[in-house]
Amino acid sequence: MNENKNQVIDENLYNKLEVHKCICCYDAPCSKLYKNINPERIIRAIKFDNIKGARSLIRNEEKCFEKDSTCNQKCPLNVNIDKIIKDLINETDKIENIEDIDVSTEICGVKLENPFMLSSSIVGSTYEMCKRALEFGWAGVVTKTICMMPIYESSPRFSAVKDWDGTFLGFKNIEQLSEHSVEENMNMIKMLKEEFPTKVIIASIMGRDEKEWEYLTKEVTKAGADLIELNFSCPNMKHKGTGSDVGQNPDLVEHYTRIVRENTNIPILAKMTPNITDMREPAIAAKKGGANGIAAINTIKSITNIDTDSFVPEPQVNGKSALGGYSGQAVKPIALRFIAEMVNCNELDGICYSGMGGIYTWKDAVEFMLLGCTNVQVTTAIMEYGYRIIEDLLLGLKIFMREKNFKKVSDFVGKSKANVINNDELEKDTVEFPKFNYEKCIGCGRCFISCRDGGHNAIKFNEDRKPTIDGSKCVGCQLCRLVCPQSAIGILPNRIKINKGQ
Numbered sequence: 001m002n003e004n005k006n007q008v009i010d011e012n013l014y015n016k017l018e019v020h021k022c023i024c025c026y027d028a029p030c031s032k033l034y035k036n037i038n039p040e041r042i043i044r045a046i047k048f049d050n051i052k053g054a055r056s057l058i059r060n061e062e063k064c065f066e067k068d069s070t071c072n073q074k075c076p077l078n079v080n081i082d083k084i085i086k087d088l089i090n091e092t093d094k095i096e097n098i099e100d101i102d103v104s105t106e107i108c109g110v111k112l113e114n115p116f117m118l119s120s121s122i123v124g125s126t127y128e129m130c131k132r133a134l135e136f137g138w139a140g141v142v143t144k145t146i147c148m149m150p151i152y153e154s155s156p157r158f159s160a161v162k163d164w165d166g167t168f169l170g171f172k173n174i175e176q177l178s179e180h181s182v183e184e185n186m187n188m189i190k191m192l193k194e195e196f197p198t199k200v201i202i203a204s205i206m207g208r209d210e211k212e213w214e215y216l217t218k219e220v221t222k223a224g225a226d227l228i229e230l231n232f233s234c235p236n237m238k239h240k241g242t243g244s245d246v247g248q249n250p251d252l253v254e255h256y257t258r259i260v261r262e263n264t265n266i267p268i269l270a271k272m273t274p275n276i277t278d279m280r281e282p283a284i285a286a287k288k289g290g291a292n293g294i295a296a297i298n299t300i301k302s303i304t305n306i307d308t309d310s311f312v313p314e315p316q317v318n319g320k321s322a323l324g325g326y327s328g329q330a331v332k333p334i335a336l337r338f339i340a341e342m343v344n345c346n347e348l349d350g351i352c353y354s355g356m357g358g359i360y361t362w363k364d365a366v367e368f369m370l371l372g373c374t375n376v377q378v379t380t381a382i383m384e385y386g387y388r389i390i391e392d393l394l395l396g397l398k399i400f401m402r403e404k405n406f407k408k409v410s411d412f413v414g415k416s417k418a419n420v421i422n423n424d425e426l427e428k429d430t431v432e433f434p435k436f437n438y439e440k441c442i443g444c445g446r447c448f449i450s451c452r453d454g455g456h457n458a459i460k461f462n463e464d465r466k467p468t469i470d471g472s473k474c475v476g477c478q479l480c481r482l483v484c485p486q487s488a489i490g491i492l493p494n495r496i497k498i499n500k501g502q
């Protein structure tokens with residue numbers, strides 16, 4: 001791989017900001033301008049952490065792009081599309097032969113053509129929506145949770161913590177369950193199974209009592225669902241003893257799982273709530289009750305923004321709000337933490353994991369799989385960008401597998417599992433010191449400020465606006481590397497032994 005060339009867009013701040021400016025229009029005006037090249041598709045690949053995929057979308061003959069280009073004028077935000085694409089065209093290394101890579105996997109023994117499914121939510125709530133998603137390439141759908149209680153939703157029902165460009169860092173919803181009747185949902189499952197026999201349809205259900213759990217189990221089994229997901233985790237329920245109330249109570253989890261087990265022979269996933277200290281307890285209870293797999297995580301109870309004029313949190317429903325479920329990018333680290341704890345728990349051996357929470361890119365998905373999930377589910381990223389994100393999930397995954405020489409998904413599932421250990425077991429006798437790359441450094445001084453005010457005051461910022469390290473003060477925390485906007489701080493090749501207590 002050509003290091004320097006790959007850094008043009010990965011690490012060049014100007015290009016990064018230009019790519020960030022792209023808002024991924026629907027039917028983007030820029031996509032119509034050229035016969036062989038689709039700038040929208042290429043820039044979207046870069047945005048979704050798939051720079052190599054973006055490069056693979058440009059073929060040799062498309063170098064003609066350099067001669068004639070009116071893209072920039074068509075872009076509503078005047079993104080410098082020309083420059084982004086030309087930089088990519090100049091990078092010659094391409095990923096070849098990725099079409100044949102086998103990305104199939106499984107969920108509780110049921111084959112999935114790839115690891116990517118819609119998670120239970122609005123994104124899989126009607127036949128038309130599921131059909132469109134499956135046609136786009138998603139391997140399966142978990143239905144919006146089917147229930148027998150009346151569902152009346154509030155308006156508005158979402159709020160988002162946004163980045164400066166408007167993208168969602170985190171997303172809050174105060175939505176409940178499927179507003180469609182059991183009958184409508186059963187028709188949807190039957191039609192989807194008929195039309196897409198090789199795709200996986202998972203029925204998400206929630207009962208208010210034993211009778212409802214039993215009834216819903218029998219109905220979805222009859223309708224032809226491949227698996228059942230038990231929603232023990234919705235944080236927005238009105239009825240006591242439902243949703244996350246159940247997920248916080250291992251006895252109830254075991255009880256309801258057992259009722260479902262006794263009434264179906266298809267695999268069962270228990271969906272866990274993160275609104276709990278230790279997810280292993282309800283997960284073990286679900287296993288005892290007969291669950292084959294764990295789905296995690298559902299949303300995290302939250303308040304996002306409080307309006308400082310009206311003093312009402314968002315979303316504001318006639319002057320009031322409620323706690324709601326937080327999802328999207330912000331929750332991924334919390335989801336990964338819960339998965340890591342469960343996969344390393346002996347009592348949960350043999351359980352299949354379906355991971356979710358903040359998956360936007362192929363890399364996010366691979367992180368869940370490296371911990372031990374055989375498949376993943378997505379909602380918030382689809383709500384923000386649409387089903388089309390499957391293109392970069394698949395392309396990025398294939399490139400990752402080609403580069404690492406993984407022949408099948410199971411070759412890397414669980415590879416990071418043993419690398420999560422207790423803090424007190426980590427080696428603390430040596431230090432990894434930072435090293436400045438002055439060719440890349442733009443002299444902004446961000447490393448200096450952070451080290452002075454939030455580190456160990458180990459960086460000097462000289463008159464020529466170049467930072468230097470004071471080795472006697474540096475503890476190797478590497479805050480400087482994290483704040484550097486240019487990725488201009490690397491590390492010294494060897495860890496240095498330190499004398500403790502001196």
Ligand SMILES: Cc1cc2nc3c(=O)[nH]c(=O)nc-3n(C[C@H](O)[C@H](O)[C@H](O)COP(=O)(O)O)c2cc1C
Nearest residue numbers: 119120121145173297298327328357358378379380
């Ligand atoms: C608007 C919305 C509605 C949801 N509805 C359900 C639901 O009906 N049943 C369920 O089990 N989870 C539901 N979820 C939770 C998601 O399935 C998923 O667990 C969570 O959002 C984390 O994944 P994400 O970050 O990809 O969105 C909902 C999430 C959102 C954002």
